[in-house]
Amino acid sequence: xxxxxxxxxxxxxxxxxxxxxxxxxxxxxxxxxxxxxxxxxxxxxxxxxxxxxxxxxxxxxxxxxxxxxxxxxxxxxxxxxxxxxxxxxxxxxxxxxxxxxxxxxxxxxxxxxxxxxxxxxxxxxxxxxxxxxxxxxxxxxxxxxxxxxxxxxxxxxxxxxxxxxxxxxxxxxxxxxxxxxxxxxxxxxxxxxxxxxxxxxxxxxxxxxxxxxxxxxxxxxxxxxxxxxxxxxxxxxxxxxxxxxxxxxxxxxxxxxxxxxxxxxxxxxxxxxxxxxxxxxxxxxxxxxxxxxxxxxxxxxxxxxxxxxxxxxxxxxxxxxxxxxxxxxxxxxxxxxxxxxxxxxxxxxxxxxxxxxxxxxxxxxxxxxxxxxxxxxxxxxxxxxxxxxxxxxxxxxxxxxxxxxxxxxxxxxxxxxxxxxxxxxxxxxxxxxxxxxxxxxxxxxxxxxxxxxxxxxxxxxxxxxxxxxxxxxxxxxxxxxxx
Ligand code: BGC
Numbered sequence: 001x002x003x004x005x006x007x008x009x010x011x012x013x014x015x016x017x018x019x020x021x022x023x024x025x026x027x028x029x030x031x032x033x034x035x036x037x038x039x040x041x042x043x044x045x046x047x048x049x050x051x052x053x054x055x056x057x058x059x060x061x062x063x064x065x066x067x068x069x070x071x072x073x074x075x076x077x078x079x080x081x082x083x084x085x086x087x088x089x090x091x092x093x094x095x096x097x098x099x100x101x102x103x104x105x106x107x108x109x110x111x112x113x114x115x116x117x118x119x120x121x122x123x124x125x126x127x128x129x130x131x132x133x134x135x136x137x138x139x140x141x142x143x144x145x146x147x148x149x150x151x152x153x154x155x156x157x158x159x160x161x162x163x164x165x166x167x168x169x170x171x172x173x174x175x176x177x178x179x180x181x182x183x184x185x186x187x188x189x190x191x192x193x194x195x196x197x198x199x200x201x202x203x204x205x206x207x208x209x210x211x212x213x214x215x216x217x218x219x220x221x222x223x224x225x226x227x228x229x230x231x232x233x234x235x236x237x238x239x240x241x242x243x244x245x246x247x248x249x250x251x252x253x254x255x256x257x258x259x260x261x262x263x264x265x266x267x268x269x270x271x272x273x274x275x276x277x278x279x280x281x282x283x284x285x286x287x288x289x290x291x292x293x294x295x296x297x298x299x300x301x302x303x304x305x306x307x308x309x310x311x312x313x314x315x316x317x318x319x320x321x322x323x324x325x326x327x328x329x330x331x332x333x334x335x336x337x338x339x340x341x342x343x344x345x346x347x348x349x350x351x352x353x354x355x356x357x358x359x360x361x362x363x364x365x366x367x368x369x370x371x372x373x374x375x376x377x378x379x380x381x382x383x384x385x386x387x388x389x390x391x392x393x394x395x396x397x398x399x400x401x402x403x404x405x406x407x408x409x410x411x412x413x414x415x416x417x418x419x420x421x422x423x424x425x426x427x428x429x430x431x432x433x434x435x436x437x438x439x440x441x442x443x444x445x446x447x448x449x450x451x452x453x454x455x456x457x458x459x460x461x462x463x464x465x466x467x468x469x470x471x472x473x474x475x476x477x478x479x480x481x482x483x
Contacts, residue, residue: 021308025373025374025377026373026377027380029430032383033384035385038260038265039257039384039385042055042260043392045057046059047236047240049243052243056262058256058259059253060156060204060254060255061156061254062156062203062204062252063158064203064207064251064452066455067210067455068215068218068455072454072457072458073454076144076146077144078447078450079147079148081126081150082149082150082205083169083228083229084110084112085107085108086107087106088133089104090102090104090105090137102447104137106129108129115171116172117174118175119184120175123185123188124191127185127188127191130195131189131192143198145200145201146200146201147448147449147452147453148449149204149448150162150181152167153165153168156202157180159201160202161182161202162180162182164176164178165177167283168286182200186200199453199456201456202449204231205225205231206224206231206233207223207254208447208449208451208452209407209408209448210223210234210448211223211407211451211452212441213439213448214451217439219404219405219437220439222386222389222393224386224406225409226293226294226412226413227295227413228294228296228411229294230294231290232386234255235393236253241253257290257385259289259290262285266292273308274291274301277291278291281297289381289385292377295332295333295412296332298335299328299331299332299335300327302371302374303324303327303329307324309370315367317358319358320357321356323356324356324357330355332412335375335416336415338368338372339372339417339418340417352364378419379416379423379426380422380423380426382423383422383423383424383427384426384430386427390427390431394434400433402435405436406436408420408441420438424438
């Protein structure tokens with residue numbers, strides 16, 4: 001493809017040399033198959049009673065034992081914290097319409113210094129935003145149940161007790177790792193003392209996504225996020241969840257697949273650029289898989305490759321701009337216009353000029369190939385990971401063929417012009433016996449958190465009914481005996 005446009009520039013040599021830079025990002029189907037197998041092995045380690053301690057893929061039990069059955073109802077508050085923004089929502093789950101209605105919502109930003117400051121400051125900020133929302137919407141005094149989407153790896157003890165294992169995605173607030181996040185939130189609300197909340201259900205965004213899609217399609221049993229970070233959850237057989245008592249039924253497991261490779265198992269596919277991104281991050285050595293895939297890092301991988309190509313005189317006549325040399329200056333969303341079918345030179349002109357670069361059409365095309373190659377690797381790696389999950393579910397259930405639905409959310413999946421297509425095509429090759437429907441979550445994981453709270457309440461209601469009716473049986477039996 002490159003030959004056609006470098007025809008006046010000794011194309012063959014140029015293309016071959018360029019291909020040398022791109023090759024480490026181009027993973028064959030066999031390699032992806034291998035990666036998928038490695039992840040499956042690590043998933044088993046993560047589920048094990050003893051092996052989980054050192055497992056890079058954490059496989060965290062979520063205590064979510066059921067997906068929605070369509071009879072959930074009520075009003076809820078939802079908090080959604082997972083990136084630089086934080087959302088508060090008032091949500092109504094309507095049984096008759098099988099709908100989760102967003103009544104109202106508000107977005108608060110989290111300033112960068114707060115992402116790296118004391119934890120108490122972060123939770124006070126969250127409590128203040130929630131307080132503002134409650135009073136401006138006249139919800140004070142209603143004591144609504146709260147679904148809290150907290151999109152970081154947490155060891156969940158109960159649905160309302162969740163210990164942060166570690167921060168990811170650029171957060172590094174002190175005094176939160178190892179602590180119960182629900183408790184920190186409740187303490188911040190108590191410090192204010194001007195409003196109250198009801199029962200809290202805490203969920204990861206993957207779980208929220210699975211649950212909100214599950215309300216529309218009850219065969220949705222996987223949730224996947226490809227946004228600032230990446231992760232997936234799925235319904236696992238209880239008998240395989242060795243760390244939780246009980247053998248019956250299923251439980252949703254938050255895989256935290258972003259940690260895949262943290263024990264060095266992906267060294268063979270990590271490029272020098274991946275290593276540089278990891279080393280420059282606030283958490284080196286942590287979430288290696290995520291750093292090869294998600295929106296927080298993709299743009300930076302591209303930038304580092306462009307800098308190298310410029311240094312080696314393949315781009316911009318060997319002249320990098322000050323902006324291009326600045327870490328973080330090539331954001332992931334800049335990739336999309338390069339790849340888009342309507343890719344017009346005007347779009348690209350705007351971006352490259354903003355980066356202070358002197359470029360020609362060949363440069364623009366080479367940048368496009370770089371963006372394409374790096375995002376394509378991301379989609380294919382996600383496919384390998386998703387295939388590991390669907391193949392596992394199929395195996396668990398001893399099915400020749402599995403039909404299932406994945407709820408998906410995240411800016412990379414939603415905004416990248418062909419990410420979804422490439423992911424789906426690759427997963428079909430890696431998991432040929434699984435028919436997967438992809439359902440994009442329109443609701444956001446915040447609504448899903450409300451849904452988890454609603455399902456928890458429904459189950460509590462049903463178990464109360466069960467206890468009542470057992471009581472009645474006993475009474476009837478007593479009456480029979482008396483007669
Ligand atoms: C976090 C996950 C989260 C994912 C997507 C990762 O960095 O560890 O808990 O689900 O990002 O937001």
